[in-house]
Amino acid sequence: MPFSKQGTDTEGRSALKEAQTQLDRAAELLSLDPNLAERLRHAKRSLIVAVPVRMDDGHVTSFTGYRVQHNVTLGPGKGGIRYAPSVNLEEVTALSMWMTWKCALMNIPFGGAKGGICCDATKMSRGELQRMTRRFTFEIFNFIGPDKDIPAPDMYTNEQTMAWIMDTYSTQVGHSVPGVVTGKPAVIGGSVGRREATGGGLVNLIMSALEHLGLEPGKMTAVVQGFGNVGSVAAQELSRRGVRILAVSDVDGGVYNKAGLDIDALIHHVEWKQPVTAFSGGEPVTNAAILEIPCDILVPAATSGQITAENAPRIDCRILAEGANGPTTLEADRILEDRGVFLIPDILGNAGGVTVSYFEWVQDSQQYFWDMSEIQGRLEKIMKRAFAEVMALSAEKKVGHRMAALMIGISRVAEAMRLRGLYP
Ligand code: GLU
Numbered sequence: 302m303p304f305s306k307q308g309t310d311t312e313g314r315s316a317l318k319e320a321q322t323q324l325d326r327a328a329e330l331l332s333l334d335p336n337l338a339e340r341l342r343h344a345k346r347s348l349i350v351a352v353p354v355r356m357d358d359g360h361v362t363s364f365t366g367y368r369v370q371h372n373v374t375l376g377p378g379k380g381g382i383r384y385a386p387s388v389n390l391e392e393v394t395a396l397s398m399w400m401t402w403k404c405a406l407m408n409i410p411f412g413g414a415k416g417g418i419c420c421d422a423t424k425m426s427r428g429e430l431q432r433m434t435r436r437f438t439f440e441i442f443n444f445i446g447p448d449k450d451i452p453a454p455d456m457y458t459n460e461q462t463m464a465w466i467m468d469t470y471s472t473q474v475g476h477s478v479p480g481v482v483t484g485k486p487a488v489i490g491g492s493v494g495r496r497e498a499t500g501g502g503l504v505n506l507i508m509s510a511l512e513h514l515g516l517e518p519g520k521m522t523a524v525v526q527g528f529g530n531v532g533s534v535a536a537q538e539l540s541r542r543g544v545r546i547l548a549v550s551d552v553d554g555g556v557y558n559k560a561g562l563d564i565d566a567l568i569h570h571v572e573w574k575q576p577v578t579a580f581s582g583g584e585p586v587t588n589a590a591i592l593e594i595p596c597d598i599l600v601p602a603a604t605s606g607q608i609t610a611e612n613a614p615r616i617d618c619r620i621l622a623e624g625a626n627g628p629t630t631l632e633a634d635r636i637l638e639d640r641g642v643f644l645i646p647d648i649l650g651n652a653g654g655v656t657v658s659y660f661e662w663v664q665d666s667q668q669y670f671w672d673m674s675e676i677q678g679r680l681e682k683i684m685k686r687a688f689a690e691v692m693a694l695s696a697e698k699k700v701g702h703r704m705a706a707l708m709i710g711i712s713r714v715a716e717a718m719r720l721r722g723l724y725p
Contacts (some may be wrong), residue, residue, distance in 0.1 A: 311723055316395035319631050324398070327707045339716045340723075341401075344371045344394050350440035352418060354433045357426050361461035367402045368416035368444050368452075371397035374717045377448055378414030379655060381455025381484075382462070382554065384430075388417035400625055400655070401514050402710030403648040405682075407687055411660040414450050416441070426643065434462055438469040445470070447480030447666065453658050454484040454530075456604065460496070464489060483658035492661035494676035495654075499624065500534025500602070501677070502653015502674060505684040506645050507539065507598055514619070514643060516554075516597070519543035522616070523595045524596045526550050526588060527603030528577050531624040531651065533568055535600050536649040540564040544598065548583070548591050551576060556583035592616060601628035608633045616642070623647040638701045646703035648710060649687055656683050 306307070328338035332378055354363040367390055370378040393415045401413025420439055422430060442501075444450060448572060451710035454463060454619055463485035470481045479490025487493055521544045525536045528551040536546050545561035553576045563582055570580050578585055592599065592608065595617040601607050602624030608616060610632035621637060622645040623629065629637070637644065657680055664670050671679075687706075695705035 306349050316627055317391040317398075319627070320395040320398045322631060323703075323707055324711065325370075327704060327711045329419060330698065330704065331708055331712055331715070333711070334719070336723075337718055340718065341372065341711065341714065344369045344397055345373060345388060345582065346370045346444070347394065348388065348441060348444050352433055352437045352440060354429060354436060358644055364418050364420045364433060364437075366416070366418040366440060367393045368441045368450070369393045369397040369414060370444075371413040372401040372448055372714060373412035373414075373450075374714055374721060375412055376410035377412060377446075378450030379411035379453070379658065380413060380415040381453045382415075382466075383417040383455035384420050384422035384433075384457040384459050384462075385417065386419060386421050388419040391507075393472070396626060399648055401714060403652050403655060404704055405713040406648055406691075406710035407652045407656050407659075407683060408713070409656060411451075411655070411659065414452075415455075416452055427632060430462070431465055431610075434465040436468045436522035438466045439473070442470065442473055445481060447478060447536055447662070451480070451658070451662060452482050459530075460484060460486045460491065463491075476696055482615075483661040484654075485661075488660075490665050492657060492664055492670070492676060493673045494680070495657045495661055496530060497534045498676075498680060499531045499651050499654035500536075502680055502684045503531070503535050503540070503600070503602075503622055503624050503645070504538040505651050505681050506650060506651070506688050507535075507600075507620065508542065509635065509685055509688045510620050510622070510643055510645060513694070516619075521545070521597040522547050523598040523600060524548045524591060525600040525602060526555070526591050526607065527601065527625065528555075529566075529602070532600065532602035533571070535602060535622075535624055536564045537568060538681075539598070539600075547584055547596055548594050549577060550563060550588050550591045550603075551578075552588075554578045554588055555586045556580050556669075557586040557591070558583035558595065573707055582647075588648050596610055598622060601625050604628070606630060608637070610636060613637055619643055620645065623650040626651065632701060634701070644702045645688075646691075646706045649691055649702075649706045652687065653680055655682060656680055 347369045399416035404411040463482040485491040549558040599618035605627035608629040613633035613636035
């Protein structure tokens, strides 16, 4: 199923159903107290706001914005804000639930949250985006804060969006509050290495997986769907480690070269606002076809619902390293598991981003900043530890890697809830 510039409607209600089904299965395997499982099935708080924006032509459009905090037992809510036409309450709720498990799996002291605005950011001017971001921040002002809930970038939001949120929040408070968001520019309290963290963390895990399977990076091939922050960094880091990148794509389609793509040249090409499809170093390939190219490592790093029961039988890779949130449906999961594909599941695969977000939040609160080697070293250690924990639980309980990752995350949150008890 190809994804479009407008995002996808494969998220939403079905994503929430999938997230709840995953929780139910994990709860059963963990013999979780049904009262705790019941509490975890629901988001703690959900806020829906109207975001009126004066557009460049003078008329006013009211967008709908959301912020959902699924669970804040382990710490403040944490999770991105996305701007896409697919954004709705169900999608945001599912994504906030995945953030809860992801933070707990990585053992970082955050709960799970997510937010978004239903809009097509690709068709909006910089001025419109700024006014929308500032008004949205104002509307959710009481809901967020360094000790309450800390937004970060997600689909179609970036460092600039975070800078506007931080500035609007700080203006309301009366002084600079860098810790209200992560993923902001370094000069205003961002962390070095945050932009590269999701792709870099994913490559740390791929290296662990290769070692686990006794495979050498220099003999491997990879295909990367999505060439944003996650996909481009993953492709670059893999190619630096000797992996031959056969194909990459962005929203409009991709390029394929059996001999391997020159990733540095491709990154330079897209920096000039050129689509991947216009790159001369390979043949064109569609977003649907790219997933079916035989390779050792397949990295879906675009959006959710890409690998379905329909195309899963034709996926031909040894390692599926999920950079996006929810790229594989539950049915496809079963097909790939039966076929012996080694899965690096999304809540582990893309957790490098929120892990360095945690580093950023710590640095903001200490007002003491770390250098790149410290960030990379600490990130690698956390990624490798989480990978080892998932492998160990998967072997012990004879469950797939996704279920093992979910079980670790869910059991940590449940244990904290049990200890804290139910108020009143
Ligand atoms: N949006 C990213 C995610 O889905 C990052 C979240 C964060 O850094 O808070 O994991």
